Amino acid sequence: MTIALLTRPGDEVVVQDPSFPVYESVIRFAGGRPVFVRLREENEFRLRIEDVEDVIKGLHRVRGLIINTPHNPTGSILGKEDIEEIIRFAKRRNMFIVSDEIYEDFVYEGKHYSFLQDPDWRDYIVYISGFSKTWSMTGLRIGYVIAREEIIKKLEVFATNVYSCPPAPFQLAAIKALELGTKWFERYLDEYRRRRDAAYEELSKVPGVRVIKGRGAFYLFPNVKEVARAVGARDVDELAKRVLFEAGIVFLPGTAFPLRGGEGYFRVSYALPVERIREGIKRFRDWVKDKVGL
Amino acid sequence: MTIALLTRPGDEVVVQDPSFPVYESVIRFAGGRPVFVRLREENEFRLRIEDVEDVIKGLHRVRGLIINTPHNPTGSILGKEDIEEIIRFAKRRNMFIVSDEIYEDFVYEGKHYSFLQDPDWRDYIVYISGFSKTWSMTGLRIGYVIAREEIIKKLEVFATNVYSCPPAPFQLAAIKALELGTKWFERYLDEYRRRRDAAYEELSKVPGVRVIKGRGAFYLFPNVKEVARAVGARDVDELAKRVLFEAGIVFLPGTAFPLRGGEGYFRVSYALPVERIREGIKRFRDWVKDKVGL
Numbered sequence: 001m002t003i004a005l006l007t008r009p010g011d012e013v014v015v016q017d018p019s020f021p022v023y024e025s026v027i028r029f030a031g032g033r034p035v036f037v038r039l040r041e042e043n044e045f046r047l048r049i050e051d052v053e054d055v056i057k058g059l060h061r062v063r064g065l066i067i068n069t070p071h072n073p074t075g076s077i078l079g080k081e082d083i084e085e086i087i088r089f090a091k092r093r094n095m096f097i098v099s100d101e102i103y104e105d106f107v108y109e110g111k112h113y114s115f116l117q118d119p120d121w122r123d124y125i126v127y128i129s130g131f132s133k134t135w136s137m138t139g140l141r142i143g144y145v146i147a148r149e150e151i152i153k154k155l156e157v158f159a160t161n162v163y164s165c166p167p168a169p170f171q172l173a174a175i176k177a178l179e180l181g182t183k184w185f186e187r188y189l190d191e192y193r194r195r196r197d198a199a200y201e202e203l204s205k206v207p208g209v210r211v212i213k214g215r216g217a218f219y220l221f222p223n224v225k226e227v228a229r230a231v232g233a234r235d236v237d238e239l240a241k242r243v244l245f246e247a248g249i250v251f252l253p254g255t256a257f258p259l260r261g262g263e264g265y266f267r268v269s270y271a272l273p274v275e276r277i278r279e280g281i282k283r284f285r286d287w288v289k290d291k292v293g294l
Numbered sequence: 295m296t297i298a299l300l301t302r303p304g305d306e307v308v309v310q311d312p313s314f315p316v317y318e319s320v321i322r323f324a325g326g327r328p329v330f331v332r333l334r335e336e337n338e339f340r341l342r343i344e345d346v347e348d349v350i351k352g353l354h355r356v357r358g359l360i361i362n363t364p365h366n367p368t369g370s371i372l373g374k375e376d377i378e379e380i381i382r383f384a385k386r387r388n389m390f391i392v393s394d395e396i397y398e399d400f401v402y403e404g405k406h407y408s409f410l411q412d413p414d415w416r417d418y419i420v421y422i423s424g425f426s427k428t429w430s431m432t433g434l435r436i437g438y439v440i441a442r443e444e445i446i447k448k449l450e451v452f453a454t455n456v457y458s459c460p461p462a463p464f465q466l467a468a469i470k471a472l473e474l475g476t477k478w479f480e481r482y483l484d485e486y487r488r489r490r491d492a493a494y495e496e497l498s499k500v501p502g503v504r505v506i507k508g509r510g511a512f513y514l515f516p517n518v519k520e521v522a523r524a525v526g527a528r529d530v531d532e533l534a535k536r537v538l539f540e541a542g543i544v545f546l547p548g549t550a551f552p553l554r555g556g557e558g559y560f561r562v563s564y565a566l567p568v569e570r571i572r573e574g575i576k577r578f579r580d581w582v583k584d585k586v587g588l
Contacts, residue, residue, distance in 0.1 A: 025455050139462030161319050167461055168433030 001158045002126045002145060006064055006096050007032035013064040014052055017261030018073055018221075020100070023066045024258050035059065038261050041223060044212050045074035049085050064096040067115065070103035073257045073267035074221040075196075075214020083113045090124060098126050102143070103217040105134040105185055108193045110215065122148040134185055135177045140170040192218055192270070195277055199270040202281035206288055218271045221254065225264035231291040236264060247287040249280045295452045296420045296439060300358055300390050301326035307358040308346055311555030312367055312515075314394070317360045318552050329353065332555050335517060338506050339368035343379050358390040361409065364397040367551045367561035368515040369490075369508020377407045390418050396437070397511040399428040399479055402487045404509065416442040428479055429471045434464040486512055486564070489571055493564040496575035500582055512565045515548065519558035525585040530558060541581040543574045 003023060007013055009031030015023050017036035027034045037055050039045040047067070056062045067086065069078040078086070090097050099115040115125045130143025145155060159165065166174075196213075199220050203211045208226035224236060233239035236253040243249050252269075254262025270277050288294075297317060301307055303325030309317050311330035321328045331349050333339040341361070350356045361380065363372040372380070384391050393409040409419045424437025439449060453459065460468075490507075493514050497505045502520035518530060527533035530547040537543050546563075548556025564571050582588075 022455050029455070141457060141459070141461045161316050161323070162456065163435060165435070167435045167464060170461060 001155055001162065002098055002128060002147070002151075003027060003064075003066065004030045005151070005154055005158055006098065006126070008063075010061055011063040012056070012059050012061045013066060014056065014062065014095075015066050016047055016068065016071070017259050018254055018257035018265070019066070019068060019261075020072050021256060021258035023068075027066075032063075033061075035062065036259060036261065039071075039074060039076065041210075041212060045071065045076035045214075045221060046078060046082060047086070049089050052089065062093065062095065064098065065090055066098045066100070068100040068103075070106055070112070070216025072103065072217055073219050073252070073254065073262070073265075074212075075217050075219045076212075077107055077110065077214075077216035078113065079110065080113050083115060083117075087115070087118050091120070094124075096124050096126065098128060100128040102129045102133050104129065105182060105189065106192060106218055107216045108189075108196055112216075116146060126151060131174050131177055134182060137170070137173065137177065140167075140173060142166045142170045142174050144174075195270040195272070195274055196220070198274045198277050199268055199281065202278055202285070203268065206281065206285040207292065207294060208288065218269060220268045220270065221262075221265050222268060223264055224266050227288055228264070231288065236262070236266060240266065243284060243287060247283045249284050249287075251284070295449055295456065296392055296422060296441070296445075297321060297360065298324045299445070299448055299452055300392065300420070302357075304355055305357040306350070306353050306355045307360060308350065308356065308389075309360050310341055310362065310365070311553050312548055312551035312559070313360070313362060313555075314366050315550060315552035317362075321360075326357075329356065330553060330555065333365075333368060333370065335504075335506060339365065339370035339508075339515060340372060340376060341380070343383050346383065356387065356389065358392065359384055360392045360394070362394040362397075364395075364400055364406070364510025366397065366511055367513050367546070367548065367556070367559075368506075369511045369513045370506075371401055371404065371508075371510035372407065373404065374407050377409060377411075381409070381412050384418060385414070388418075390420065392420050392422060394422040396423045396427050398423065399476060399483065400486060400512055401510045402483075402490055406510075410440060420445060425468050425471055428476060431464070431467065431471065434461075434467060436460050436464045436468050438468075489564040489566070489568055490514070492568045492571050493562055493575065496572055496579070497562065500575065500579040501586065501588060502582065512563060514562045514564065515556075515559050516562060517558055518560050521582055522558070525582065530556070530560060534560065537578060537581060541577045543578050543581075545578075 003026040007027050007030035011032040012035050013027045013032050014037055015034045016039050024034045035055055037052050039047060097115060101114055104112045116127050127146040131137040200211060200213045203209050203222050208230055209222045209224055211220055211222035214220050228236060228239045233242060237255055240251050240253040243251060251266040254265030254267060297320040301321050301324035305326040306329050307321045307326050308331055309328045310333050318328045329349055331346050333341060391409060395408055398406045410421050421440040425431035494505060494507045497503050497516050502524055503516045503518055505514055505516035508514050522530060522533045531549055534545050534547040537545060545560040548559030548561060
């Protein structure tokens with residue numbers, strides 16, 4: 001709703017590629033044009049302002065920037081300096097930023113920096129989060145937005161026309177969740193770190209796979225181009241299907257996010273117990289070894 | 295989502311006035327133009343095809359018709375012949391019909407006729423209902439659509455981009471509700487009929503109020519023009535506010551639905567126990583009597 005509200009027909013809005021696919025589809029739905037900025041493996045999939053400046057060169061209706069940190073699907077996080085640079089850039093160009101920080105509690109090295117730390121955030125930031133990640137209230141479909149009053153009032157009108165309101169019982173559950181704070185989450189974060197480490201370790205052992213040790217969210221984004229080539233898969237979609245049907249393991253092909261930036265990558269979710277992560281990736285490894293005759 | 299999906303920019307879509315206000319706002323959001331057809335007290339607020347033909351005369355992009363029977367806010371219902379006439383009309387003009395039948399179990403005289411009874415419904419009908427009325431699962435925010443496969447597939451894509459899915463626990467609750475059937479509802483319908491009768495009886499006793507005995511939904515739509523005039527209220531919005539703050543009774547002004555058709559009317563909801571209905575309308579009556587010095 002935020003993106004649909006802020007994007008006017010003809011607006012150009014910068015979106016990271018890869019990224020959560022709904023950003024792109026909503027920009028198009030609102031009549032805007034997504035402008036993709038590639039997140040590169042050699043930069044650990046962190047957004048670089050130089051790359052944004054490159055893609056918007058010559059464009060005259062660039063109005064917004066959709067950020068997501070920690071990042072789905074790559075597991076990258078933006079540091080303090082990255083964020084300060086993005087803030088300066090957005091202010092200079094008079095752009096809004098939609099900052100989707102729903103994975104904010106899932107940071108394994110360093111800490112999370114929020115765009116709300118800018119004292120001027122009301123001028124241009126809409127912060128998005130929800131109860132699906134930290135609280136695992138995924139199936140309850142409840143999230144929240146922080147923005148200046150004017151935007152909230154418009155979102156209220158929008159929400160009334162879309163779904164009236166989130167389900168009443170889950171609004172109460174969300175309030176209860178907020179009252180608990182997030183201190184209890186610390187040991188879950190440790191567990192997620194162990195999962196991340198296990199997934200990283202196992203993926204590193206798969207022949208032809210190269211993987212960055214992502215610092216946030218619960219995803220790794222291994223480069224599987226060599227595997228695809230070695231097993232004769234046309235692309236990662238075909239590779240993901242073969243691994244699914246032949247080895248019984250689900251990896252999302254990077255091209256689901258939503259375009260070119262994910263070509264050659266898998267998204268590996270490690271939101272499950274360590275032993276299942278190891279078992280799954282081992283099965284993938286065995287499948288690869290078998291195919292290439294190792 | 296259905297209206298947003300079916301309305302293309304520039305399309306004209308016929309909407310009853312008064313009607314649930316979201317129909318209008320979604321047509322406009324999708325770039326269409328609502329064409330209002332007045333429901334008249336002298337026809338017991340039932341849609342007449344002659345009135346539709348009148349308002350679309352000279353228009354060339356009339357593409358759809360939003361129907362709601364039993365009707366919010368007037369409590370009117372369409373009979374078998376009404377529906378057959380609307381069906382013939384829509385087919386002749388090649389229009390889609392979105393038929394919102396969410397109050398289908400709330401019919402006190404006669405029976406509910408659905409647009410799905412047309413064997414050709416797949417060609418042009420989208421039927422809308424939900425669990426908020428019969429099952430009182432209002433706060434759970436779950437509804438459903440019946441349409442041909444092609445439309446359902448597009449609605450799935452739309453839903454994925456809007457809210458992923460309805461909350462999982464309430465999908466299970468909805469399945470359970472469907473398994474129960476609606477036999478149990480009979481005694482609730484009798485209770486609602488008693489409420490309707492009580493509301494009608496009490497409203498008939500209020501000086502200056504004229505009221506049609508609606509046959510469906512749980513609303514009556516009394517004409518309060520004389521009351522407004524007698525107490526010096528500029529319009530029903532002002533009248534509703536005064537009754538709220540001075541007598542402590544909430545009536546929705548007819549102008550909330552969403553335009554001219556409700557001018558001079560109140561929507562009275564009778565979804566509460568008989569004694570509270572009587573008490574509330576009596577307070578309204580006492581307030582009127584007091585104001586006009588009866």
